[in-house]
Amino acid sequence: MEQLLPALGVSAVVFVSTNIDDILLLAAFFSDPAVTSRQVVAGQFLGMAALVAASVACALLAARVPDG
Known part of the structure; x- marks a missing residue:
């Protein structure tokens, strides 16, 4: 239980940092007149x-790995 809080803190920082990066990239794509909004949204969903x-x-493969 004592390892849960540091793991949650690290995961929150990683989540926020990747979303800031994602927002900046999406803003760049939306501002490009050669790319339509539909293409940006479709690319986001496909990604x-x-x-x-x-x-x-990966989760399914990890479940098949023996504990030893």
């Missing part, structure tokens, strides 16, 4: 779906 799929695949 998130790829990350979720990779996370699920």
Whole structure:
């Protein structure tokens, strides 16, 4: 239980820092006249779906690894 609070703190800092980066990139894409808003939103959803799929695949693989 004593390791939970530091892990939560680190995860919160990582979450905030990656979202700041994401917001800056999205602002750059939305400000580019060559890219439509629909393309930016579709790319964001496809990228998130790829990350979720990779996370699920890694979790399934990790569940199959023996404890020893």
